[in-house]
Amino acid sequence: MNLLCRPLVPLLLLCLFPCLPTARAGEADAKPTIIFILEAAAELAQFEKTKELEHFEKAFHAMTHASHPVTGSMSEQIQARQEQGRMWFNILAVLEGSMDPKFNPNNQPRLTAPAWAMPMFSGGSPESIEDPKARAVYKKALKKYSEEIKERNFQHRLRQMELGVSFCVNHFVESRYTTSVEDRKEFDQLFRESGVSEARKPMLKAHREPQKGLKFLDPRYSFSEWRTNKNFGVNPPIDLKGRAP
Numbered sequence: 001m002n003l004l005c006r007p008l009v010p011l012l013l014l015c016l017f018p019c020l021p022t023a024r025a026g027e028a029d030a031k032p033t034i035i036f037i038l039e040a041a042a043e044l045a046q047f048e049k050t051k052e053l054e055h056f057e058k059a060f061h062a063m064t065h066a067s068h069p070v071t072g073s074m075s076e077q078i079q080a081r082q083e084q085g086r087m088w089f090n091i092l093a094v095l096e097g098s099m100d101p102k103f104n105p106n107n108q109p110r111l112t113a114p115a116w117a118m119p120m121f122s123g124g125s126p127e128s129i130e131d132p133k134a135r136a137v138y139k140k141a142l143k144k145y146s147e148e149i150k151e152r153n154f155q156h157r158l159r160q161m162e163l164g165v166s167f168c169v170n171h172f173v174e175s176r177y178t179t180s181v182e183d184r185k186e187f188d189q190l191f192r193e194s195g196v197s198e199a200r201k202p203m204l205k206a207h208r209e210p211q212k213g214l215k216f217l218d219p220r221y222s223f224s225e226w227r228t229n230k231n232f233g234v235n236p237p238i239d240l241k242g243r244a245p
Contacts, residue, residue: 089194109148
């Protein structure tokens with residue numbers, strides 16, 4: 001992503017997702033991270049069952065509250081990262097599985113029925129048609145039209161949410177993983193288990209490469225150094241070989 005455009009992404013996300021939670025001081029620690037992960041898992045399961053977008057949005061919002069702990073042993077930190085990563089990848093996989101690859105936003109659904117089965121006035125109800133046969137044909141066409149409208153809105157909303165989900169998953173990978181062999185192995189395993197399309201893997205990998213001048217992404221960057229460096233306001237990436245805080 002262009003570095004000049006990147007600062008605008010959070011503002012764009014707030015415009016697309018007005019109910020996206022914004023953290024206040026102490027809010028993130030109000031509940032343990034695992035509680036948010038469990039809430040996200042429950043809502044995601046409901047979405048897969050009902051296909052109601054409200055449940056998917058709640059799962060996504062729950063994960064945006066799941067801050068990574070900066071205390072505890074190294075094994076606890078790694079376990080927390082694995083649980084978060086597994087849930088983020090599952091959300092992304094479910095999103096991909098729900099998106100119709102043949103969807104074309106330019107194709108507008110149309111109400112099609114024979115002229116003899118249409119009501120006298122445009123937009124008239126089926127009850128305004130006296131002929132039972134014509135009324136039945138119109139009702140069937142109206143039902144199909146309503147279903148197409150609902151599916152179009154569903155697919156359109158999924159594509160809107162893809163921006164926010166992709167941004168959060170990319171940010172998670174970028175901030176929580178390094179380029180160490182152990183980190184790559186863990187990432188590959190979680191990615192493979194989730195079922196996310198392989199087409200996304202190169203994009204996520206790109207965020208895991210060290211960047212010149214950013215010590216934040218250096219696998220050798222320890223927790224103690226991060227805590228004493230006030231220039232960094234985000235959690236450091238975990239490296240399995242790193243030193244515990």
